[in-house]
Amino acid sequence: MVPAPETGKIVLIANPTAKSGRGAAAADEAARLLWSKVGEERVEVLYTARALHATELAREVGPEVGCVIALGGDGLVNEVANGLMERAADDRPALAVIPVGSGNDYAATLGMAYQVPAAVHEILRFNTARADVGRVNGRYFVETLSFGIDAAIALGTVELRKKSGRAGTALYLESAVDQLFHHLDTYRFTLDILRAPEGLPPRRITAEAYLLAAQIGPTYGGHFRITPEASIDDGLLDLCWATPKLAPLRALAILLRARAGKHVGSDHIHFAQAARVQIDFDREPPAQVDGEKIEGTRFLVECIPDALTVVLGK
Secondary structure, three states, X not given: OOOOOOOOEEEEEEOOOHHHHHHHHHHHHHHHHHHHHHOHHXXXXXXXXXXXXXXXXXXXXXXXXXXXXXXXXXXXXXHHHHHXXXXXXXXXXXXXXXXXXXXXXXXXXXXXXXXXXXXXXHHOXXXXXXXXXXXXXXXXXXXXXXXXXXXHHHHHHHHHHHHHOOOOHHHHHHHHHHHHHHOOOOEEEEEEEEEOOOOOOOEEEEXXXXXXXXEOOOOEOOOEOOOOOOOOOOOOEEEEEEOOOOOHHHHHHHHHHHOOOOOOOOOOEEEEEEOEEXXXXXXXXXXXXXXXXXXXXXXXXXXXXXXXXXXXXX
């Protein structure tokens, strides 16, 4: 059994290159604040050096650790969560997040502050809850899995950020306009709901869609509320897909409404819930999991209930 977060050791795993290099300064600030509040002997700071390094670090923390803090963007949070999920269920420290990224969707789902001092203050209250975790083809995710144009937008945003050094919702919208007006493609899929919500039978959905999302949390792409009713503790995936035909301007209008979750009334937008699904595409779509690229045409997706203890903000 791991120690309680409020009494165990704290490990801060930081991506120093997050947000165009600002991650290093944010990590230094967070470390100083943690040391001043709980003492240097209780805090260890680890920096990532390569892709997937955070997964290794989280997997290998010692039994005295009660809380692992991920300082970076959604990609780092995903890596840390994967490392924790590779540990036995009774040997997983609590997960906390200091958001230093461009999207920070999971931090928003947890209600975390965006300023380092406020985030540290909120973490040290150790207001915890149990949270579901998703799994797709053996890889874990904490917020979002999506296919089609929204994944292409998310991945395009990453490329724009690398080229320009910019970040934020404006960059996402720039990528969105490019995709909507030049690459508004559809993908045919079969969605088998293998484990439905209680009281509902399994079923099959076949459709052609611009996008398909399978969410643990409500948002993706920097707080676009694609599944506004999603909850991280209901044991279910929230599914959303958008069907043709839409002109680019109409598609953009629906996307902008999704920023506030107001796309739900559109005839082109469809929702479902499931605990476990299999998705088969007729051709390989753009796909992302917590902002990171994945590949394939067949995806087995499931929700693992109460898999992690997470630290909540306000």
